[in-house]
Amino acid sequence: YAREEHTLRELRIFLREVCAKLARNRLFFMFTKPVDVEEAPDYYDIIEKPMDLESMMTRIDQHHYVCAKDFLDDIDLICRNALEYNPDRDQADKLIRHRACFLRDTAYALIKAEMDTDFEDRCQAISADR
Ligand SMILES: O=C(C1CCC1)N1C[C@@H]2C[C@H]3C[C@@H](O)[C@@H](O)[C@]2(C1)O3
Numbered sequence: 780y781a782r783e784e785h786t787l788r789e790l791r792i793f794l795r796e797v798c799a800k801l802a803r804n805r806l807f808f809m810f811t812k813p814v815d816v817e818e819a820p821d822y823y824d825i826i827e828k829p830m831d832l833e834s835m836m837t838r839i840d841q842h843h844y845v846c847a848k849d850f851l852d853d854i855d856l857i858c859r860n861a862l863e864y865n866p867d868r869d870q871a872d873k874l875i876r877h878r879a880c881f882l883r884d885t886a887y888a889l890i891k892a893e894m895d896t897d898f899e900d901r902c903q904a905i906s907a908d909r
Pocket of ligand 1: 865
C-alpha cells in the first residue's frame with residue numbers, strides 16, 4: 780500500500796542519516812569500507828559474511844532494510860566480524876575490539892534516541908507482512 784511505502788521511505792531517510800553519522804566519526808574509519816584482502820589475505824576465508832558501513836548505505840538504497848532491527852543486525856555483523864578476526868591480546872586487536880563494541884553501542888543508542896518505538900513497530904509489522 781502507498782501508506783506502507785511512505786513509512787519505508789521515511790525509514791530509509793532515517794537510516795541514511797544514522798549511517799552517515801557513524802561513517803563520519805573518525806573513530807569508526809576502520810569500519811567504513813570492506814577489509815582490503817591485500818592487507819589481510821586470509822580475511823575472506825575466515826569471515827563468512829563481511830560487512831561495512833558503505834555497503835550498508837548501498838543496502839539502504841536497495842531497500843534491503845524494512846525496519847531498524849534489520850539495520851542493527853548488520854551493525855552487529857560488523858562488530859562480530861571484528862571480534863572474530865582480531866581476537867589476540869596485542870594492543871592492535873584490543874583497540875579494534877573496543878572500537879567495534881563502541882560502534883555497536885553508538886548505533887543502538889542513536890536509534891533508541893532518535894526513533895519512535897511506534898514507528899519501529901509499524902516497520903516491523905510491514906516486515907512481518909512481506
Ligand atoms: O578486521 C579488520 C577491520 C578492523 C575492523 C574491520 N581488518 C583486518 C585487518 C587486521 C588489522 C590490521 C590491518 O591488516 C587491517 O587490514 C585490518 C582490517 O585490521
